[in-house]
Amino acid sequence: MIVDLPDTTISKLSKKLVTLREDGGAVALGRVLTLVIVSQYGEEEEAIEAANEASREHPMRVLVLSQIPADSAEAARIDAQIRVGGDAGASEVIILRAYGDAASNEESLVNGLLLPDAPVVAWWPIEAPADVVNTAIGHIAQRRITDASEHEDPHAALLDLSRSYAPGDTDFAWTRLTLWRAQLAAVLDQPPYEPVTGVTVAGAADSASTVLLAAWLQMQLQVPVVQELTPRGSGDTGIHGVRLTRASGDIVLERPHDTIAKLTQPNQPTHELSLPRRNLRDCLAEELRRLDPDPLYGEVITKGVRQLKVESGTGEGTTQ
Missing domain, CATH: 3.40.50 (Rossmann fold)
Known part of the structure; x- marks a missing residue:
């Protein structure tokens, strides 16, 4: 009515x-x-x-x-x-x-x-x-x-x-990272438990989520993070993938399509994972599940982003 x-x-x-x-x-x-x-x-x-x-x-x-x-x-x-x-x-x-x-x-x-x-x-x-x-x-x-x-x-x-x-x-831009963060944390919780020595995050040049993911990884792993950003106007949006470098080889989580990601690890077969782009409903519903402050987001936005020395530029709105 x-x-x-x-x-x-x-x-x-x-x-x-x-x-x-x-x-x-x-x-x-x-x-x-x-x-x-x-x-x-x-x-x-x-x-x-x-x-x-x-x-x-x-x-x-x-x-x-x-x-x-x-x-x-x-x-x-x-x-x-x-x-x-x-x-x-x-x-x-x-x-x-x-x-x-x-x-x-x-x-x-x-x-x-x-x-x-x-x-x-x-x-x-x-x-x-x-x-x-x-x-x-x-x-x-x-x-x-x-x-x-x-x-x-x-x-x-x-x-x-x-x-x-x-x-x-x-x-x-932070809420859209939930699935990415969960997948990366799950991978690092599996053996071999080697320290990560390098991180590369790839994404669109105007993707706020790419920046926050890089900031989060740099804070959690205490290693410098390299950002590989595609030029504006190329048609690419959001996060493309993450590469974690360890002594035994690289772990690569990349999303060539909007819903499915590929996980590649040393001495293991390639896995396909569900990693869909999150819509407004999903993001809003997640944020309404907790009405108390999110201290991790607070740390990432106030400390992690500044440590990355994000450069300002002009671009269109983007997805995760």
Whole structure:
């Protein structure tokens, strides 16, 4: 069910939610958190779809702040839309479009719609501010999710995240590494238990995930990491592979296709492993499983990235 409420107020919107629950039998008692999505006008649907799918694992209320272009000449007002039932997965979706002076205080827009005594997670699926914790929405959230790959220059975005990091921050460029990190850790947990003497990480020049993977490996293995980056505009995206050098030979994990990776080790047959590119739903669902700070991400973004001396450049958004 979709209900449009043009030129409304937060008070009227809250009352309408209560009416819909009473009339339709939908209840908010099972909701475990409030997810606030900060997006651009006209670009909300992909994020809403991902939230709807993730809500089947994490029932929640979804508040979408659809940012209107600053040069809009519309009179001050709030237009809202409520989605429940089949149009909202296992969540309630509330879309807010504030015009003029009504958009000047984002915190006041959402405060009256937050679930009581429930955690607040903020997500910027678009290019996020350089210091999200000190934004109106970031200030009220326990967790703040950004995506460096959405920036024109993902490497510069990582450096901004490194400077402004606060406990509770995370980035989808890091979340996309979960499967890579698990596979590499599993390989190194097998004999022979030799030290790694060299690491090479290959990926696209504008892949934030490639940088974070290199930073993580350098911190964990305490060896310099070489990055082999393909030129921008070549059509390649994301991480291509990792080479770990040991005395007995090289371990190579490479992904020539979007879903299958090849693992090559000395004196062993080549193995094919499932290593799919992660979509928004997978990344969001994983981040919602833990609402406490991620100290490992904090170390990688604040120390590891700086140690790599990442150079800024211009590129399009990328995948993991």
